[in-house]
Amino acid sequence: MARLKGKNKIRDLLSGYSFMAPTIIILGCFLLLPIGYAIYLSFHKVNLLGTVSYKFTGTANFERMVDDPRLWIALRNTVKYALIVVPAQTILSLVLASILNMKLRYRNFFRVAFYLPTVTSSAVLVLIFMWIYNSNGLLNYILESFGLPTYNWLGDPSVALLGIMIMNIWSTAPLFMVIYLAALQDIPENLYEAADIDGANGWQKFWRITVPQLKPVTFYVVVMGIIGTFQLFDQSYIFSAGSGGPNNATLTMVLLIYQYAFKSMDMGYASALAFLLAVVIMLITLIQRLIFKEERLN
Amino acid sequence: MKQRLSTMLVLMLALVMVVSACGNNSKNGESASPSSSASNGASQSPAKEPVEVTLAGWGSSPEEQALLQQVLDEFQAKNPDVKVKYEVIADQYMDVIKTRLIGNEAPDLFYLDAFEAPALIEKDVLEPLDGYVTPEFDIDDFEAPTINAFKSGDGKLYGLPKDTSTLALFYNKKMFADAGITAPPTTWDELMSVSEKLTKKNGKKVEVYGLGQAPELARQMFMIKAFGGQLSDEQGMATFATPEAEKGLSLVIDQHTKANTAGQPSDVGAGWGGEMFGQQKAAMVIEGNWAIPYIQTNFKDVDFGTAEVPTVNGEKGTMAFTVAYVMNKNSKKKEAAWKLLSYLTGKEGMKTWTSKGFALPTRKSVSAELGYDKDALRGALVAGSSYATPWQAGSTLPTIMNNFNNQFVAAYTGGSSLTDALKKGQETANKEIKAAQ
Numbered sequence: 001m002a003r004l005k006g007k008n009k010i011r012d013l014l015s016g017y018s019f020m021a022p023t024i025i026i027l028g029c030f031l032l033l034p035i036g037y038a039i040y041l042s043f044h045k046v047n048l049l050g051t052v053s054y055k056f057t058g059t060a061n062f063e064r065m066v067d068d069p070r071l072w073i074a075l076r077n078t079v080k081y082a083l084i085v086v087p088a089q090t091i092l093s094l095v096l097a098s099i100l101n102m103k104l105r106y107r108n109f110f111r112v113a114f115y116l117p118t119v120t121s122s123a124v125l126v127l128i129f130m131w132i133y134n135s136n137g138l139l140n141y142i143l144e145s146f147g148l149p150t151y152n153w154l155g156d157p158s159v160a161l162l163g164i165m166i167m168n169i170w171s172t173a174p175l176f177m178v179i180y181l182a183a184l185q186d187i188p189e190n191l192y193e194a195a196d197i198d199g200a201n202g203w204q205k206f207w208r209i210t211v212p213q214l215k216p217v218t219f220y221v222v223v224m225g226i227i228g229t230f231q232l233f234d235q236s237y238i239f240s241a242g243s244g245g246p247n248n249a250t251l252t253m254v255l256l257i258y259q260y261a262f263k264s265m266d267m268g269y270a271s272a273l274a275f276l277l278a279v280v281i282m283l284i285t286l287i288q289r290l291i292f293k294e295e296r297l298n
Numbered sequence: 299m300k301q302r303l304s305t306m307l308v309l310m311l312a313l314v315m316v317v318s319a320c321g322n323n324s325k326n327g328e329s330a331s332p333s334s335s336a337s338n339g340a341s342q343s344p345a346k347e348p349v350e351v352t353l354a355g356w357g358s359s360p361e362e363q364a365l366l367q368q369v370l371d372e373f374q375a376k377n378p379d380v381k382v383k384y385e386v387i388a389d390q391y392m393d394v395i396k397t398r399l400i401g402n403e404a405p406d407l408f409y410l411d412a413f414e415a416p417a418l419i420e421k422d423v424l425e426p427l428d429g430y431v432t433p434e435f436d437i438d439d440f441e442a443p444t445i446n447a448f449k450s451g452d453g454k455l456y457g458l459p460k461d462t463s464t465l466a467l468f469y470n471k472k473m474f475a476d477a478g479i480t481a482p483p484t485t486w487d488e489l490m491s492v493s494e495k496l497t498k499k500n501g502k503k504v505e506v507y508g509l510g511q512a513p514e515l516a517r518q519m520f521m522i523k524a525f526g527g528q529l530s531d532e533q534g535m536a537t538f539a540t541p542e543a544e545k546g547l548s549l550v551i552d553q554h555t556k557a558n559t560a561g562q563p564s565d566v567g568a569g570w571g572g573e574m575f576g577q578q579k580a581a582m583v584i585e586g587n588w589a590i591p592y593i594q595t596n597f598k599d600v601d602f603g604t605a606e607v608p609t610v611n612g613e614k615g616t617m618a619f620t621v622a623y624v625m626n627k628n629s630k631k632k633e634a635a636w637k638l639l640s641y642l643t644g645k646e647g648m649k650t651w652t653s654k655g656f657a658l659p660t661r662k663s664v665s666a667e668l669g670y671d672k673d674a675l676r677g678a679l680v681a682g683s684s685y686a687t688p689w690q691a692g693s694t695l696p697t698i699m700n701n702f703n704n705q706f707v708a709a710y711t712g713g714s715s716l717t718d719a720l721k722k723g724q725e726t727a728n729k730e731i732k733a734a735q
Contacts, residue, residue: 048400049396049399049400049418049421049423050421050423064733067729067733068729070726070730134567135565135566136566152564152565152711155562155707155711157707157708157711158711158713242390242393243700244704245703245704245707246704246707246708246711247704247705247707247708247711248704262393262396263392263393263696264696264734265396265400269733
């Protein structure tokens with residue numbers, strides 16, 4: 001009996017793994033192998049152009065980070081960007097979702113209209129926004145007609161990152177709006193009815209029922225938002241034509257990694273930076289999990 | 299139960315076959331290239347099949363593209379055994395070329411800007427051309443500075459310059475006449491006073507700048523040299539944070555931040571100097587030969603002239619930009635590639651290529667024949683080549699440039715003082731250079 005059982009087990013295992021094999025191979029080739037290779041590279045000085053050589057340098061690539069002023073600028077820009085964009089887009093998407101959840105006229109039209117920016121390719125969005133941000137462009141025209149100061153949005157280091165922030169909040173909020181909208185429709189109606197009987201007003205209902213009920217979704221939205229903002233690349237790349245300028249104002253972590261990898265051809269250091277970015281994102285996500293868990297206990 | 303086992307076996311077998319088929323495919327792919335190169339070798343001997351040579355360059359105006367196609371067609375008519383495949387790399391040219399060199403997928407011939415040349419020569423990915431050059435090719439015919447830009451430290455030649463341009467002062471004749479200015483400025487002091495007359499303001503906002511500037515190293519390197527400054531030393535370390543360099547560069551910065559009679563293209567919503575000048579938002583710009591056909595085709599109503607760049611500190615100065623054709627060291631069709639290369643940079647090919655004035659020739663004989671030194675618009679550019687600073691400074695220039703530009707813009711937009719900006723830029727650049735060694 002026992003032997004038969006063992007045989008069965010092996011066969012089950014075998015059939016199980018053989019069905020998973022395609023996925024395991026694909027994931028292994030295109031996900032695990034590159035990750036492992038990047039970690040391997042991050043401990044080497046790599047020369048790819050001309051004579052290919054891998055020289056083991058231990059932690060030299062990581063030590064180099066401490067003394068790399070451009071890395072700190074990139075990190076500062078990225079954190080600043082995340083700190084402004086994530087709360088702004090989360091609040092905006094919640095507000096938009098709540099509005100669209102009301103029984104408005106033409107709300108299907110608004111749902112589609114609000115979602116459009118997310119459907120548009122980000123490269124196209126950036127090009128359109130670069131036209132809006134032009135010194136003689138739409139935004140300055142509007143600012144001027146209200147008597148507000150105008151800026152050289154593309155050339156002035158103090159506002160260049162802000163320009164990308166505005167664009168990104170506008171284009172990502174609708175995506176999270178759809179997620180909130182789905183979650184809003186899941187909140188049981190009887191909670192609101194009970195609140196009505198207790199004499200709560202609209203604001204109290206929103207603050208005491210809607211927001212707490214949405215907490216798991218908010219966690220998801222914030223985590224995805226942070227990961228997205230930390231991986232900001234295409235917008236600042238197109239905005240600055242790959243330079244991260246003016247004056248490093250739009251230099252983000254991923255753009256810096258790109259510059260080291262494909263402009264300086266320093267794959268070892270670029271891999272080490274990518275590794276750092278992964279660690280930073282993981283840490284932030286862990287901290288977020290702790291915060292959200294704690295509140296759930298309360 | 300047995301049936302199930304056999305089904306599983308069949309499944310496994312199918313998987314193994316799929317995986318091994320993939321492996322076979324890649325092997326076939328590898329074996330394909332030697333056989334194709336073997337057939338190339340055969341075609342160079344009497345056999346007929348033409349060899350395909352790939353030529354890559356960055357994009358340019360449709361007119362220029364058509365002219366290059368004309369040169370290539372002429373070449374193919376004369377050399378039926380060589381077929382040219384011309385590729386345009388639209389964006390981030392050097393990134394693409396470097397990546398393709400690593401992947402062994404690079405074109406046989408490609409454009410190379412003088413400023414990137416030392417780094418690629420150092421990496422040993424370019425074919426030395428000394429062995430190919432024949433006496434008929436007449437290599438001494440090239441202007442010395444343009445060809446020296448593509449030589450390694452030990453004097454080996456790695457590229458043949460296809461065309462060149464210096465910078466000259468473009469001025470709007472109508473605006474000059476309206477402001478009562480009769481001749482273009484010849485010294486920097488004159489340039490500043492003229493700029494003041496030409497600048498038109500609406501309240502506080504400048505509508506027309508006297509001078510359009512480009513706050514970047516490629517355009518300002520000669521200003522560093524004007525008072526005896528140096529961009530970098532022999533070891534490739536940045537040395538631009540000196541009082542001498544600052545003196546020249548402050549002329550650029552002060553005219554923008556203090557006098558407010560000069561601005562950069564993005565201040566008035568233009569993409570680059572030529573556009574700024576064409577849209578009549580700057581009365582003068584310092585641009586190269588490429589701006590002439592651009593303004594003539596896109597802004598037909600702008601009447602403009604050119605003059606040599608005004609003297610700084612009593613010395614003439616400008617920048618020179620040269621582009622060459624280089625050969626990939628790993629090319630499998632070097633003989634055919636040289637045929638094309640020697641035609642493109644030979645007297646005949648260069649004459650056609652530069653005949654319409656989109657680019658200036660690097661061969662003395664072609665220059666003399668086309669007579670650009672007497673051309674009303676291009677004379678100033680040709681004159682500049684005798685004293686121009688070539689846009690090149692060792693293999694570390696890309697790093698230096700990136701850091702200089704970032705800090706220079708900070709000073710240009712008033713974010714920091716020029717002294718601090720240069721110091722910071724130099725420090726960062728040198729740190730990066732040291733770390734990369």
